[in-house]
Every structure is written in C-alpha cells, then in structure tokens.
Amino acid sequence: MDAKLEKILTLVQKPGRYTGGELNSVVKAVEDVDIRFAFCFPDTYEIGMSHLGLKILYSLINDRDDSWCERFFAPDSDMEEQLKLNNIPLFSIESKTPLYDFDVIGFTLQYELSFSTILNMLDLGGVPVLAKDRHDLKNLVIAGGPCASNAEPLCDFIDVFQLGDGEELMNEFLSLYHDAKEKGMSKADFLKEASHIDGIYVPSLYDVTYKEDGTIKAVTPKDGAPAVIHKRVVKDLDAAPFPDKFIVPFIEIVHDRVSAEIFRGCIRGCRFCQAGFIYRPIREKSAYTINEQAKGLIKNTGYDEISLVSLSTSDYTEIQPLLNEMIDWTRERNVNISLPSLRVDNFSDELVEKMKLIRKSGLTFAPEAGSQRLRDAINKNITEEEIMNTVRLAFQGGWTTVKLYFMLGLPTETMEDVEEIINLSRRIVTEYYHTEDRPRGKALSINISASSFVPKPHTPFQWEPQDTREELTKKRDYLYDETRVPKSHIHLSAHKINTIFLEAVFARGDRRLGAVLYEAWKNGCNLDSWDEHFKFDTWMKAFETCGIDPEWYANRKREYDEILPWDHLDYGITKEFLIRENEKSKNSETTSHCRIQCAACGASALNGGECGAKC
Amino acid sequence: MQSARIFFEKSxxxxxxSHLDLMRCFSRALIRADIPLWYTEGFNPRPYMNFAMPLSLGMEGLAEILDIRVNDDNLKLSDIKDRLSKTMPPDIKIIDVKAPIKKAQLVAFSRYKIEICQDKVPSDKLCELIKTTLDDENLTISKVGKQGKRKVVKEIALTGHIKDVKIWSDNGDTVTVLLTLPSNPTFGINPSILITRVFELIDIDPIYVHITRKYMLDENLDKFE
Structure with a gap:
C-alpha cells in the first residue's frame, strides 16, 4: 500500500471500510482482463455491502474471464477530507486503483437521496461529472436499480441506464462493450449500438420538449433508438446466476448475514409501493434451490444468520416446507434464520411455532394506515381483526416488542385517519392486557414508525400530490403529542419531513432537475440520506438559483393525460391498470391479490406471457 | 475438549x-473450517476464543496468539492448522497451532520493530537522537486512565521499562528500532504512543512510522509459547 494512503488510514474512523482484503473478494491480474468494471454504491461501505444486488452482479461480472469488477463506496466526510488534502483520487477497494482508470463505471440507484453522492464520487475519482464532458468509450458511466425506473433527473450525468433485472442484461452489455473496445469504436457509435439491446436506455438519444405550463410536450427518440424501452425480466430464478460465495467484510455491516432471495415481484399490489409493481411479475425460487444456495453460502462465509429476502416473505408458497428443511440443518450449525417482511394476514400458528425455534428478534408489521377505510384505499388488504389476531399470537408466543409501520399523507387521508393510528395502537395495548397467556415480567413496547408517503412512478398513485410540508408537520406533531404520554407503552419515531419532500421532488422529476442536482452538489450536498450531512437550505437555494419550483414536482396533482417523465420506460404495468387502481382507491375499493384474481396489470407480457401467481 | 493455541500473522x-472485527473474522473462519468449537455455557452461547494482548489498530503482528477450545479430542492440531489456513482471508495467515504451555494471561512483554521514514535529518543522526531520547531517565509518556468514572491523564516514567533496544539505519531514509516493552493485563506501554512522544521531543515529523509486533514474551523474557 502506498505510504501516503497508509498514513491517512490511521487518521480516519473505521479504516476497514477502505482497505479491502476481505474473504471472497476478487483480485485479478490487470493484464488478464479487457474490461475493468467499477461497481459504485453511492453510500458508505456498511450500507453498500449489505446490498444483495451488489453481490449478484459482483460475482456475475467476475465470472467473466474478460472482466474484473471492483467495488467503490462513498467515503465518509473525514476520509473525503483526507483524500482531497492529499490529492488521492477515490480508489477501488480491491486494488486501490483510481476511478478514472476504469472502463465501465456502474452505479446502483437504490434511493433518490443518493443522487448527489453519485456526482461526488465521480468527481473524487477524477471522472468528469457531466456525460457530455466524457468523450471516450473509457469511463462510460452506467446505472441501474429501482430508481432507474425514472432515470430522468440523472440524464445529464449517466451515459446508459439498465432497466429491470441485471443478470442477463449485464452480460449482453459487457459483451458489446468488449467488442466495441476491441474495434476502437467511438462512444457515440457504441451508445447507438447499445440502445438496441432490450432494457438499455441511452438518455442522450432522446429529446424532451416542454409545454408552456411546464409539462412534457414530447419525448422523441433519435438515431434509431426505440420509442419505448422495456425493462428486462429474468424468467427462471432457479437458473439465474446467484453467487456461491459472498464477500465477508471485516467490519460490521448493516445486514451482516447471508441473504437468500426467495422470490422476486409481489402479488399484493399495495397502491403506494413502487417495489410491488416494478419487480412484477412474481417469480419464485424453488425451496430446493434456496436451501442448497443457503447451505453453500453458510459454508463459504461462516455467517451464523440467514435472512430470507423478498417483498413479502409469508407469501412464498413453499414457506412451510422451506422452513421445515432449513430449521433442521441450521439448528445443528447454530445458524439463525430471520424472516423480514411478514404480513399480518397469513401469520399463522405454525409460523409462530417455527419462529419460536428461531432466535427471537423483534416483530415488525406494516399496517401502513390506522383506519380500515384508508387501508382499503391503499389496497393494503388487511383487516383490523387480522392485525389483532396477529399481535395476540405474537404476545402468546412470547413477544413483548412489536414494531408497526405507518405512513402519513397517503392519498385521501384525513385527520380522522391519523387519529386512528393512535386508536389502533391503543387497542393493541389493550389486547396485550387481555391476552391471558402473555409473557410476564417484561415491559410491553409498541414502537410505531411514521414515515411520510412519497408518490412514486409506475404506481397507481403516480399522479397524486404529496401532502405539503405544513400538512405533514401537523399530522406528525399530532402523533407526537398523543404518544408522549407516560405509561402509554407507545413510542413514536418519525422521518424527517424535509428529506421526504426532496425525495418526492426527485422521484417524479424530469431532466430539468439535473441542473439543480449539479448546483446543490457544487455547493456541498452529498450523502443526503444521512441526517448529519443533509443540507436542506442548500438544496432550496439550488432550486431558487435554477429557477425551479420544487413544490411543482412534489405537491402538484397530475392529470391522467399528462405525459409523465418516465412514460417511455416500460416496466410492464399498463397505464390503464394504474388508472383503474387509482379510481378504485378514491372509493376505498380493494383489489384482490394476484393468486385470488388476476388484475390484468400487464406485467406478464415482458415475461413471455407467464406470471408466477398462476391464478 | 482440548485447548489449542493459534499463532497467526496479521499484516x-x-x-x-480492529480487535472486535478480528474476533468475528476468526469465529467465521473457524466455522468455515468446520472445527467443532466448544461453546460457552451462558444464556447466549458463544465459541470460546481468547486473544492474548490484542494489537492496536494499524500495527502488524507476526506471531499473534489466539486460544480456542475444540470439542473433538481426536482432532490433530496439525489438521486444525491445515483446515484453518484454507479459510482465512489473505492478510491473516496461520503460522502454527500448538498446545498451550502457559496461560495467555502470563504474557508479560512484547518485542516490537519500529520502522521510521523521514527526510528531515540524516539517518545516522536520527539513530543517535532516538537513542539519547530513549536513554533519558526523565522520559515520560502520558496515559489516559480512569479514576472511577473520571478520565485522568497520568504521566508514566519509562526508566527501566524499555528493554533490549537496537537502532540502525540500513538504507536511505529508513531507521529501524527494535525494543521490548511491557504488555500485560495490568501494565502496558503502547509503542505508537512512545514513538510519537520521542518525535515530539526531537521535533521531527516523520513521513511514516510502521510498527510490527514480532512476538510476545513471558516474565523471564523468554519467547511465549
């Protein structure tokens, strides 16, 4: 290691974030590969290393003989200061190579508030931030992940977006890049070629014009680029590439365990939930594959915990057989199983029995809304009775801490709905004291987490305004007042409203926000999802400087016939379906989940007409 | 149940x-190696693992010690060494696995190698400066200790505590210091604090200082086994 680098590592917090050398990290010889790929996660090491997508793509790219994928994370502020002070460019974890030496630079877009960090990482890595300032095929900046479903605010900075599942798409893309590099193709020619791969969106090949009222007039493709880009779908998860090894970090990361993906997509169709729509159609992995992969990963990592990952674990059709099998071999090896994302409507006795065998962690449920009317309007499809049954089962099973997720500012919400959050929590407390065989000697704790609703693209609520900051503050303060009562057993944690507002602006933003992003970053915005780094005033000044009204993006109701910035990005869900769902929400009408009745969302079209819900 | 002492290099x-991260790293490596560890019998059973005098962050160690207990009495120590060697991350190497002779708490001293790179004064001159400073009877370092809950800074006199000093310069700007310092559960001197103090006194800012613990010793200054 370079002496200068070694010295700064002694001056920063958690140097283990930057040093690498972890078990199962991949080191290749530079001369053996043609493509050097920088996988960049625009957040700190602990967050980025917890991400399953990174693990999948890292192993997939490194399985190619022609490529070497290395990792980059956002340095924390102390490290950034040292890097700048010592003129050290942002370097890869594996070989400590500067970012500007990489052929392809790939960012994962997990949340809108990481956008400024992308600009910062490029800049720290000596790579021009604006796509138009990068003229060569080298330093091609690509991005994928859920926020690529409305990539528009990033169009000034990113050359290529990959839409949908990356497993097949990445390989096709890299093969094309390999050929292009060999032939000495220009960046412009390569981009045109790439735009013909299904799932590849090259933003520079589209012109966007605007009407006088600020809405979009037209999105026009150029140079033979397709008018609509369809996201990619991996058909068979059993056959899809999945790593047999995970990198095992030295330092503790957020999800420090084996993650076993059990299915992709969701049958539920909660109207606020972007993940519930953009990952459709549902595709399950077989219990056999999951078990085999999990066993292999435990063996190769030495982890003592497996987390079953999906959008709604208890909806997995083979959950009982999977757990039966898994509990046998995990107990023998002192390995714990964690089951995140449980629903209250199928939290069964048997599941509780199974969970008792697993080491006890907290139980978290997401009613999302306090009143039945509002739960119906958002299509949560759970009843109060189901919530009560579940908490009773949980209390009987020995749990005394229950965490409940709620959202403020959902479409059609009134103050009565907000009051119902408190009433529901109180009824749960009462339920506890009426449960005869409740656990004794431990204090009851109902932890409610109140986030705020952010309207997201490709959901039935994509046209809806976000509550103004004033309205959200009023609702949140009401909850604070009602829960700050001694012996209520109810504890509230609420999200920062300014953060949520900015998220809403960018979630449904268009290309004009690129200028704001650039301006805000220039003035020091970075790592916005961290409270200690979030500079709301700087953001608001950037909007002002660029002459853009953020409220027009966050708090404006869109008409159905408005051209939305992401309309040319097809995630399989039809607009007709989304409109139907939006209309139903106004009358608090629910839609059954996909296994009861197909709601004709349209997603199966991208999967050759097949849908794993098989209703 | 048998005890095994693992000697390893951390470089x-x-x-x-950090020490905490190293513990996690070893417990996972032992699981990967399928070595049947003896678990403690508490409410939250954990594998028994005991490191002798953990290293400070940023220092290399050539013969660090970890004691474990293994449930299988027939498992040969050489097998533990072979299996564990295959499951360690690249920069932590298993040197040897032996049956412990003395209890790990009986480590009394550590032998350190300190390499210094600077460009302010000729290396010969620096050797002399360091030697004079280390020999000074009035040399002290400050140590942050605790008195109840209060943090107090204590000045520790070093006379008699620094043993077997060797100083030389091989080539160019590098000066090497070998020395033995107390390192036991009740009293220890951190070589990094010592060398920082020395450079404060001779008023030189080195480019880098690289500290390696070569091995640990018992109270008779014999290599710890």
Whole structure:
C-alpha cells in the first residue's frame, strides 16, 4: 500500500471500510482482463455491502474471464477530507486503483437521496461529472436499480441506464462493450449500438420538449433508438446466476448475514409501493434451490444468520416446507434464520411455532394506515381483526416488542385517519392486557414508525400530490403529542419531513432537475440520506438559483393525460391498470391479490406471457 | 475438549482490522473450517476464543496468539492448522497451532520493530537522537486512565521499562528500532504512543512510522509459547 494512503488510514474512523482484503473478494491480474468494471454504491461501505444486488452482479461480472469488477463506496466526510488534502483520487477497494482508470463505471440507484453522492464520487475519482464532458468509450458511466425506473433527473450525468433485472442484461452489455473496445469504436457509435439491446436506455438519444405550463410536450427518440424501452425480466430464478460465495467484510455491516432471495415481484399490489409493481411479475425460487444456495453460502462465509429476502416473505408458497428443511440443518450449525417482511394476514400458528425455534428478534408489521377505510384505499388488504389476531399470537408466543409501520399523507387521508393510528395502537395495548397467556415480567413496547408517503412512478398513485410540508408537520406533531404520554407503552419515531419532500421532488422529476442536482452538489450536498450531512437550505437555494419550483414536482396533482417523465420506460404495468387502481382507491375499493384474481396489470407480457401467481 | 493455541500473522491491509472485527473474522473462519468449537455455557452461547494482548489498530503482528477450545479430542492440531489456513482471508495467515504451555494471561512483554521514514535529518543522526531520547531517565509518556468514572491523564516514567533496544539505519531514509516493552493485563506501554512522544521531543515529523509486533514474551523474557 502506498505510504501516503497508509498514513491517512490511521487518521480516519473505521479504516476497514477502505482497505479491502476481505474473504471472497476478487483480485485479478490487470493484464488478464479487457474490461475493468467499477461497481459504485453511492453510500458508505456498511450500507453498500449489505446490498444483495451488489453481490449478484459482483460475482456475475467476475465470472467473466474478460472482466474484473471492483467495488467503490462513498467515503465518509473525514476520509473525503483526507483524500482531497492529499490529492488521492477515490480508489477501488480491491486494488486501490483510481476511478478514472476504469472502463465501465456502474452505479446502483437504490434511493433518490443518493443522487448527489453519485456526482461526488465521480468527481473524487477524477471522472468528469457531466456525460457530455466524457468523450471516450473509457469511463462510460452506467446505472441501474429501482430508481432507474425514472432515470430522468440523472440524464445529464449517466451515459446508459439498465432497466429491470441485471443478470442477463449485464452480460449482453459487457459483451458489446468488449467488442466495441476491441474495434476502437467511438462512444457515440457504441451508445447507438447499445440502445438496441432490450432494457438499455441511452438518455442522450432522446429529446424532451416542454409545454408552456411546464409539462412534457414530447419525448422523441433519435438515431434509431426505440420509442419505448422495456425493462428486462429474468424468467427462471432457479437458473439465474446467484453467487456461491459472498464477500465477508471485516467490519460490521448493516445486514451482516447471508441473504437468500426467495422470490422476486409481489402479488399484493399495495397502491403506494413502487417495489410491488416494478419487480412484477412474481417469480419464485424453488425451496430446493434456496436451501442448497443457503447451505453453500453458510459454508463459504461462516455467517451464523440467514435472512430470507423478498417483498413479502409469508407469501412464498413453499414457506412451510422451506422452513421445515432449513430449521433442521441450521439448528445443528447454530445458524439463525430471520424472516423480514411478514404480513399480518397469513401469520399463522405454525409460523409462530417455527419462529419460536428461531432466535427471537423483534416483530415488525406494516399496517401502513390506522383506519380500515384508508387501508382499503391503499389496497393494503388487511383487516383490523387480522392485525389483532396477529399481535395476540405474537404476545402468546412470547413477544413483548412489536414494531408497526405507518405512513402519513397517503392519498385521501384525513385527520380522522391519523387519529386512528393512535386508536389502533391503543387497542393493541389493550389486547396485550387481555391476552391471558402473555409473557410476564417484561415491559410491553409498541414502537410505531411514521414515515411520510412519497408518490412514486409506475404506481397507481403516480399522479397524486404529496401532502405539503405544513400538512405533514401537523399530522406528525399530532402523533407526537398523543404518544408522549407516560405509561402509554407507545413510542413514536418519525422521518424527517424535509428529506421526504426532496425525495418526492426527485422521484417524479424530469431532466430539468439535473441542473439543480449539479448546483446543490457544487455547493456541498452529498450523502443526503444521512441526517448529519443533509443540507436542506442548500438544496432550496439550488432550486431558487435554477429557477425551479420544487413544490411543482412534489405537491402538484397530475392529470391522467399528462405525459409523465418516465412514460417511455416500460416496466410492464399498463397505464390503464394504474388508472383503474387509482379510481378504485378514491372509493376505498380493494383489489384482490394476484393468486385470488388476476388484475390484468400487464406485467406478464415482458415475461413471455407467464406470471408466477398462476391464478 | 482440548485447548489449542493459534499463532497467526496479521499484516498488510489486515492491520487496519480492529480487535472486535478480528474476533468475528476468526469465529467465521473457524466455522468455515468446520472445527467443532466448544461453546460457552451462558444464556447466549458463544465459541470460546481468547486473544492474548490484542494489537492496536494499524500495527502488524507476526506471531499473534489466539486460544480456542475444540470439542473433538481426536482432532490433530496439525489438521486444525491445515483446515484453518484454507479459510482465512489473505492478510491473516496461520503460522502454527500448538498446545498451550502457559496461560495467555502470563504474557508479560512484547518485542516490537519500529520502522521510521523521514527526510528531515540524516539517518545516522536520527539513530543517535532516538537513542539519547530513549536513554533519558526523565522520559515520560502520558496515559489516559480512569479514576472511577473520571478520565485522568497520568504521566508514566519509562526508566527501566524499555528493554533490549537496537537502532540502525540500513538504507536511505529508513531507521529501524527494535525494543521490548511491557504488555500485560495490568501494565502496558503502547509503542505508537512512545514513538510519537520521542518525535515530539526531537521535533521531527516523520513521513511514516510502521510498527510490527514480532512476538510476545513471558516474565523471564523468554519467547511465549
């Protein structure tokens, strides 16, 4: 290691974030590969290393003989200061190579508030931030992940977006890049070629014009680029590439365990939930594959915990057989199983029995809304009775801490709905004291987490305004007042409203926000999802400087016939379906989940007409 | 149940791994190696693992010690060494696995190698300056200790505590210091604090200082086994 680098590592917090050398990290010889790929996660090491997508793509790219994928994370502020002070460019974890030496630079877009960090990482890595300032095929900046479903605010900075599942798409893309590099193709020619791969969106090949009222007039493709880009779908998860090894970090990361993906997509169709729509159609992995992969990963990592990952674990059709099998071999090896994302409507006795065998962690449920009317309007499809049954089962099973997720500012919400959050929590407390065989000697704790609703693209609520900051503050303060009562057993944690507002602006933003992003970053915005780094005033000044009204993006109701910035990005869900769902929400009408009745969302079209819900 | 003492090297990137992270790293490596560890019998059973005098962050160690207990009495120590060697991350190497002779708490001293790179004064001159400073009877370091809950800074006199000093310069700007310092559960001197103090006194800012613990010793200054 370079002496200068070694010295700064002694001056920063958690140097283990930057040093690498972890078990199962991949080191290749530079001369053996043609493509050097920088996988960049625009957040700190602990967050980025917890991400399953990174693990999948890292192993997939490194399985190619022609490529070497290395990792980059956002340095924390102390490290950034040292890097700048010592003129050290942002370097890869594996070989400590500067970012500007990489052929392809790939960012994962997990949340809108990481956008400024992308600009910062490029800049720290000596790579021009604006796509138009990068003229060569080298330093091609690509991005994928859920926020690529409305990539528009990033169009000034990113050359290529990959839409949908990356497993097949990445390989096709890299093969094309390999050929292009060999032939000495220009960046412009390569981009045109790439735009013909299904799932590849090259933003520079589209012109966007605007009407006088600020809405979009037209999105026009150029140079033979397709008018609509369809996201990619991996058909068979059993056959899809999945790593047999995970990198095992030295330092503790957020999800420090084996993650076993059990299915992709969701049958539920909660109207606020972007993940519930953009990952459709549902595709399950077989219990056999999951078990085999999990066993292999435990063996190769030495982890003592497996987390079953999906959008709604208890909806997995083979959950009982999977757990039966898994509990046998995990107990023998002192390995714990964690089951995140449980629903209250199928939290069964048997599941509780199974969970008792697993080491006890907290139980978290997401009613999302306090009143039945509002739960119906958002299509949560759970009843109060189901919530009560579940908490009773949980209390009987020995749990005394229950965490409940709620959202403020959902479409059609009134103050009565907000009051119902408190009433529901109180009824749960009462339920506890009426449960005869409740656990004794431990204090009851109902932890409610109140986030705020952010309207997201490709959901039935994509046209809806976000509550103004004033309205959200009023609702949140009401909850604070009602829960700050001694012996209520109810504890509230609420999200920062300014953060949520900015998220809403960018979630449904268009290309004009690129200028704001650039301006805000220039003035020091970075790592916005961290409270200690979030500079709301700087953001608001950037909007002002660029002459853009953020409220027009966050708090404006869109008409159905408005051209939305992401309309040319097809995630399989039809607009007709989304409109139907939006209309139903106004009358608090629910839609059954996909296994009861197909709601004709349209997603199966991208999967050759097949849908794993098989209703 | 048998006890095994693992001697390992922690170098390269791994020197930036903290003690807590190192413990987690070993417990996972032992699981990967399928070595049947003896678990403690508490409410939350954990594998028994005991490191002798953990290294400070940023220092390399050439013969660090970890004691474990293994449930299988027939498992040969050489097998433990072979299996564990295959499951360790690259910068932590298993040197040997032996049956412990003395209890780990009986480590009394550590032998350190300190390499210094600077460009302010000729290396010969620096050797002399360091030697004079270390020989000074009035040399002290400040140590942050605790008195109840209060943090107090104590000045520790070093006379008689620094043993077997060797100083030389091989080539160019590098000066090497070998010395033995107390390192036991009740009293220890951190070589990094010592060398920082020395450079304060001779008023030189080195480019880098690289500290390696070569091995640990018992109270008779014999190599710890």
């Amino acid at each position: 390269g990137d791994a020197k930036f791994i």
